[in-house]
Amino acid sequence: MNAPEYIIVDEVGTIATSVKTELTLPVLNYQYGYVDELNEMLTQWAKDPASVSLKFPILWLEQPFTVVRTKPGETIYGTVDIRLFIIMQTDQNYKAAQRVTLVYKPIIWPIYRSLMKQIDLSLAFTTQSKDQIPHTFSDRYYWGADTEKIFGDKVDCSIVSIFGIPISNNANCIPSTQII
Numbered sequence: 091m092n093a094p095e096y097i098i099v100d101e102v103g104t105i106a107t108s109v110k111t112e113l114t115l116p117v118l119n120y121q122y123g124y125v126d127e128l129n130e131m132l133t134q135w136a137k138d139p140a141s142v143s144l145k146f147p148i149l150w151l152e153q154p155f156t157v158v159r160t161k162p163g164e165t166i167y168g169t170v171d172i173r174l175f176i177i178m179q180t181d182q183n184y185k186a187a188q189r190v191t192l193v194y195k196p197i198i199w200p201i202y203r204s205l206m207k208q209i210d211l212s213l214a215f216t217t218q219s220k221d222q223i224p225h226t227f228s229d230r231y232y233w234g235a236d237t238e239k240i241f242g243d244k245v246d247c248s249i250v251s252i253f254g255i256p257i258s259n260n261a262n263c264i265p266s267t268q269i270i
Contacts, residue, residue: 095167098262099151101214102174106149108208113200118145121152125229132243145243148177149205155255165229167215167257176201177247180232189231193246202227202248209255216256 106120121128128150128182135141152173159168175199180189210220217223226249233247 092162094260096214096257098155098157098170098172098214098257099248101212102151102172104214105205105208105212107206108211109149109201112204112208115147115201117147118201119145119148120151121148123153125152135200135244139242146177146179146245147174147201148203150175150177156165158254165259167259168174169254169256170252172252173246174205174250174252176205177233177245180244180246182232182244184232186231189246194229198246198248201216202250205250209252214258214260222252225250227251 102122104119104249106118109115110118128148132145135145152175155168155172157168178192178193178197182192184192206223206225209215209223210217216232228246228249230249233245
């Protein structure tokens, strides 16, 4: 049985908490939704001095995403394609080598490695190993000229696109194949 099914936004939130704990990060701001919502939240936080230090790094789960239920089975609920953004504030004057040294190596790439490990460890997803999760990974230095309009901040980011990851059934009972 599957009651209730795993809720993707909640499970990625649990994974984000595990990443934060594993890396002993003071902040890993997990968000999900549409880019306009993310922008609105970051703009509000920028106005509150107490919240500014809680903004970055961000692990953002982009929506919409679609759960595909074409071949659900005893252990698999369905599959999902998701895009996760690991976003860190940056300096617009950094050159590529500075971005790698000051942003990607110490912050973004460790989050990416831990993210893949925590997805593999999650009971919500069926994986063979963190190295076999079908995905692409791309770095976006000074993420486009329009990011300041989106985020109000200058950011570097990496985008992790995961394809067809199986969602496990959330087992809630013992099969009734035994005679009582």
